[in-house]
Amino acid sequence: MAKKAGSRAAVEAARPAPRSxxxxxxxxxxxEAARTVFERDGYLEARITDITKEAGxxxxxxxxxxxxxxxxxxxxxxxxxxDMLHPRLRExxxxxxxxxxxxxxxxxxxxSYKRNARLMALFEQVAQIDDEFREVRRKRGAAFVRxxxxxxxxxxxxxxxxPELDPLIAAHALSGMVGRMAYSVFVLNERxxxxxxxxxxxxxxxxxxxxxxxxxxx
Amino acid sequence: MAKKAGSRAAVEAARPAPRSxxxxxxxxxxxEAARTVFERDGYLEARITDITKEAGxxxxxxxxxxxxxxxxxxxxxxxxxxDMLHPRLRExxxxxxxxxxxxxxxxxxxxSYKRNARLMALFEQVAQIDDEFREVRRKRGAAFVRxxxxxxxxxxxxxxxxPELDPLIAAHALSGMVGRMAYSVFVLNERxxxxxxxxxxxxxxxxxxxxxxxxxxx
Amino acid sequence: MAKKAGSRAAVEAARPAPRSxxxxxxxxxxxEAARTVFERDGYLEARITDITKEAGxxxxxxxxxxxxxxxxxxxxxxxxxxDMLHPRLRExxxxxxxxxxxxxxxxxxxxSYKRNARLMALFEQVAQIDDEFREVRRKRGAAFVRxxxxxxxxxxxxxxxxPELDPLIAAHALSGMVGRMAYSVFVLNERxxxxxxxxxxxxxxxxxxxxxxxxxxx
Amino acid sequence: MAKKAGSRAAVEAARPAPRSxxxxxxxxxxxEAARTVFERDGYLEARITDITKEAGxxxxxxxxxxxxxxxxxxxxxxxxxxDMLHPRLRExxxxxxxxxxxxxxxxxxxxSYKRNARLMALFEQVAQIDDEFREVRRKRGAAFVRxxxxxxxxxxxxxxxxPELDPLIAAHALSGMVGRMAYSVFVLNERxxxxxxxxxxxxxxxxxxxxxxxxxxx
DNA sequence: CATGAATGAGAGTTCATTCAT
DNA sequence: GATGAATGAACTCTCATTCAT
Numbered sequence: 001m002a003k004k005a006g007s008r009a010a011v012e013a014a015r016p017a018p019r020s021x022x023x024x025x026x027x028x029x030x031x032e033a034a035r036t037v038f039e040r041d042g043y044l045e046a047r048i049t050d051i052t053k054e055a056g057x058x059x060x061x062x063x064x065x066x067x068x069x070x071x072x073x074x075x076x077x078x079x080x081x082x083d084m085l086h087p088r089l090r091e092x093x094x095x096x097x098x099x100x101x102x103x104x105x106x107x108x109x110x111x112s113y114k115r116n117a118r119l120m121a122l123f124e125q126v127a128q129i130d131d132e133f134r135e136v137r138r139k140r141g142a143a144f145v146r147x148x149x150x151x152x153x154x155x156x157x158x159x160x161x162x163p164e165l166d167p168l169i170a171a172h173a174l175s176g177m178v179g180r181m182a183y184s185v186f187v188l189n190e191r192x193x194x195x196x197x198x199x200x201x202x203x204x205x206x207x208x209x210x211x212x213x214x215x216x217x218x
Numbered sequence: 219m220a221k222k223a224g225s226r227a228a229v230e231a232a233r234p235a236p237r238s239x240x241x242x243x244x245x246x247x248x249x250e251a252a253r254t255v256f257e258r259d260g261y262l263e264a265r266i267t268d269i270t271k272e273a274g275x276x277x278x279x280x281x282x283x284x285x286x287x288x289x290x291x292x293x294x295x296x297x298x299x300x301d302m303l304h305p306r307l308r309e310x311x312x313x314x315x316x317x318x319x320x321x322x323x324x325x326x327x328x329x330s331y332k333r334n335a336r337l338m339a340l341f342e343q344v345a346q347i348d349d350e351f352r353e354v355r356r357k358r359g360a361a362f363v364r365x366x367x368x369x370x371x372x373x374x375x376x377x378x379x380x381p382e383l384d385p386l387i388a389a390h391a392l393s394g395m396v397g398r399m400a401y402s403v404f405v406l407n408e409r410x411x412x413x414x415x416x417x418x419x420x421x422x423x424x425x426x427x428x429x430x431x432x433x434x435x436x
Numbered sequence: 437m438a439k440k441a442g443s444r445a446a447v448e449a450a451r452p453a454p455r456s457x458x459x460x461x462x463x464x465x466x467x468e469a470a471r472t473v474f475e476r477d478g479y480l481e482a483r484i485t486d487i488t489k490e491a492g493x494x495x496x497x498x499x500x501x502x503x504x505x506x507x508x509x510x511x512x513x514x515x516x517x518x519d520m521l522h523p524r525l526r527e528x529x530x531x532x533x534x535x536x537x538x539x540x541x542x543x544x545x546x547x548s549y550k551r552n553a554r555l556m557a558l559f560e561q562v563a564q565i566d567d568e569f570r571e572v573r574r575k576r577g578a579a580f581v582r583x584x585x586x587x588x589x590x591x592x593x594x595x596x597x598x599p600e601l602d603p604l605i606a607a608h609a610l611s612g613m614v615g616r617m618a619y620s621v622f623v624l625n626e627r628x629x630x631x632x633x634x635x636x637x638x639x640x641x642x643x644x645x646x647x648x649x650x651x652x653x654x
Numbered sequence: 655m656a657k658k659a660g661s662r663a664a665v666e667a668a669r670p671a672p673r674s675x676x677x678x679x680x681x682x683x684x685x686e687a688a689r690t691v692f693e694r695d696g697y698l699e700a701r702i703t704d705i706t707k708e709a710g711x712x713x714x715x716x717x718x719x720x721x722x723x724x725x726x727x728x729x730x731x732x733x734x735x736x737d738m739l740h741p742r743l744r745e746x747x748x749x750x751x752x753x754x755x756x757x758x759x760x761x762x763x764x765x766s767y768k769r770n771a772r773l774m775a776l777f778e779q780v781a782q783i784d785d786e787f788r789e790v791r792r793k794r795g796a797a798f799v800r801x802x803x804x805x806x807x808x809x810x811x812x813x814x815x816x817p818e819l820d821p822l823i824a825a826h827a828l829s830g831m832v833g834r835m836a837y838s839v840f841v842l843n844e845r846x847x848x849x850x851x852x853x854x855x856x857x858x859x860x861x862x863x864x865x866x867x868x869x870x871x872x
Numbered sequence: 873c874a875t876g877a878a879t880g881a882g883a884g885t886t887c888a889t890t891c892a893t
Numbered sequence: 894g895a896t897g898a899a900t901g902a903a904c905t906c907t908c909a910t911t912c913a914t
Contacts, residue, residue, distance in 0.1 A: 613831035
């Protein structure tokens with residue numbers, strides 16, 4: 001019997017991980033097929049049966065591992081997380097110059113966005129449809145913003161950034177700016193050369209924080 | 219017997235405008251009902267019959283005026299355009315100070331976004347689903363960006379803004395930043411006080427353009 | 437929500453044959469039910485749901501096996517083919533006398549037309565509505581006509597038939613004549629006794645070909 | 655409220671002829687438009703509103719003159735009758751030779767069929783759908799057949815035709831043969847040159863009746 | 873665990889016909 | 894008479910989900 005998706009009554013316990021190697025293979029095939037189908041058809045157009053067909057398994061097998069399209073989408077999303085994290089740049093680069101760090105962060109973000117553009121568009125789409133996914137995404141973004149806000153506060157305390165700025169809002173605004181530009185360029189195909197994009201965004205960050213000016217402490 | 223869809227060839231470009239006052243009343247009732255239903259149920263959940271029911275007309279009457287949900291959504295969107303346009307601020311305010319103009323523009327935009335928040339969320343959603351709507355929206359945004367880019371260029375030429383910035387990309391980035399913050403605050407309910415939001419965004423604009431510094435001409 | 441028709445691109449050529457015995461049973465039940473419903477209600481009045489109801493399956497199951505009413509009609513038609521073929525009369529009868537062969541062919545054709553009269557009327561009807569079905573039918577008829585033309589040519593070469601006749605057109609005309617009489621008598625209920633009908637048609641064939649006269653070779 | 659066509663409860667009295675010149679003009683426009691639309695779209699696809707649109711009148715005006723699609727089709731058909739009648743050939747030609755008369759009859763029939771091919775196809779189609787129309791047509795055909803049968807009987811009595819033939823059945827079969835060939839050639843586009851077609855059909859008539867042989871009276 | 877056919881609620885869409893203006 | 898908007902019954906088709914094998 002058909003059921004309207006979205007009437008999220010209770011959070012159902014996630015399916016247990018498959019015990020047998022065969023089960024694991026099937027599950028993996030489904031997730032990979034799902035990514036293919038989602039990227040090809042979009043979230044709404046993708047049908048469960050398309051996914052099982054693509055995976056080469058029977059329609060019913062889907063329900064051995066997932067309860068819904070939302071759930072397998074989460075699984076696909078989870079598999080792409082790592083690529084989009086920018087962790088510990090300072091440590092990795094052994095650098096402290098904020099200009100260098102900002103450039104590295106923006107550059108890495110934009111490149112990985114470009115690499116996964118089709119999927120990022122999907123995330124955007126699903127976030128507009130699925131409340132739960134949107135919330136997960138919002139929280140993930142908030143953590144990222146808090147990290148940036150901490151950096152800004154540190155720079156302000158060191159007299160190297162405009163002390164008038166609200167660090168959290170500024171971090172939010174500037175991070176959002178980069179995210180939206182990535183969307184414009186790599187999803188909507190706004191024609192902007194990559195280097196010019198990175199340079200301009202870097203410069204706006206630097207200018208906005210007034211990195212290169214002297215500031216008295218707050 | 220219901221006719222096979224698609225058998226009737228040509229794409230009938232937009233229904234003709236109603237010829238009688240009665241027709242006009244019905245059409246208006248449908249658009250108003252559509253807005254109500256879309257805001258209440260979201261785009262995907264909204265059913266044509268909900269709209270006709272809300273408008274108090276027969277189901278079939280919908281097709282006298284519109285071909286699809288997409289089409290009536292466009293009509294709803296068109297009806298909200300004016301409210302979101304900020305034209306000729308300089309003339310209206312009789313002001314020339316960029317700081318004042320930026321404050322006025324951001325303030326007006328954020329306020330009207332707040333007023334139409336439910337609908338703005340819908341626009342975001344539909345843009346992720348309907349290619350045509352997305353394209354209409356992209357173009358509308360591009361025009362807005364070009365206006366801002368022209369302002370930036372003028373300031374650069376007058377030696378009042380950072381001549382290093384690419385005016386178009388900067389305008390794109392900074393406008394996008396405001397749009398995304400509006401979405402975060404008024405749709406995702408990020409808890410940021412309005413005044414602090416406006417002030418911070420203004421300041422980022424000002425800093426990014428380096429409005430308060432002296433510049434030699436490019 | 438029902439999907440907009442046509443959005444799913446490719447024309448899926450004919451559903452795959454059922455893989456399970458249960459599927460085969462369902463498909464057969466549908467074709468049999470379709471024949472019943474078509475004969476009872478006519479082609480235009482027959483509704484898909486009547487067919488599934490008659491077959492005792494769910495409405496949706498129809499689409500597991502067929503795409504449309506046209507398609508299941510084709511399946512019904514295919515199932516009646518054999519009954520209407522008169523192959524290899526000469527071999528079957530061990531006869532060579534053209535008068536005997538013509539009598540046998542006309543007699544068999546008229547009898548099987550009578551047996552399937554309801555369906556033959558349907559064929560006539562659908563051929564007037566569905567271009568594809570008409571074309572299939574035209575081709576099938578053309579093959580039959582060519583066989584008869586070959587026989588006429590052979591008789592002409594043997595000096596046993598009027599050498600002036602165009603074999604192909606004559607075959608076409610005389611075969612069509614029998615077909616149309618079958619339609620008049622068994623569908624339109626023209627009151628003509630069967631034996632008198634066969635005899636007269638045989639005689640027209642024989643006279644038309646001038647079978648019983650001597651001919652010099654062409 | 656929509657009504658399923660075909661539930662012919664009672665023969666409704668034909669609409670009175672329009673009294674005013676304006677009414678006459680509208681009625682004529684509708685019949686002409688109907689012919690255009692029927693020929694263009696076929697009977698089933700033609701919608702009442704297409705006809706009124708083509709005629710340049712309001713949808714409702716249709717019902718001032720006709721009750722249904724069937725009815726206006728009858729009106730269109732009536733307007734084409736004369737062209738398809740072959741009356742009084744003998745008198746017109748001042749001829750008595752049956753070969754000449756047969757040639758003239760076949761030739762005239764085939765030419766006028768060709769002239770009105772689109773419409774003849776329509777008649778064929780509607781006859782398969784509308785019982786009443788089919789009956790009207792059958793009767794008209796029967797009268798024609800009786801005329802031919804009378805001619806055959808006269809020839810038999812004069813010892814100029816095969817006395818063994820059943821005149822009515824033979825007339826029916828031979829007339830039907832010509833009609834079906836006309837359909838094959840001018841509707842189904844069977845590629846047969848016109849002269850060869852006429853000649854062959856004439857010859858089959860002549861041979862079938864054994865016109866050129868001596869017969870003893872029955 | 874895998875299979876794949878069966879299910880069926882429910883949305884979209886058409887268009888002949890009516891009737892107030 | 895003419896107009897043209899409104900009506901609404903009726904039909905098709907989809908696809909997530911189940912479950913017997």
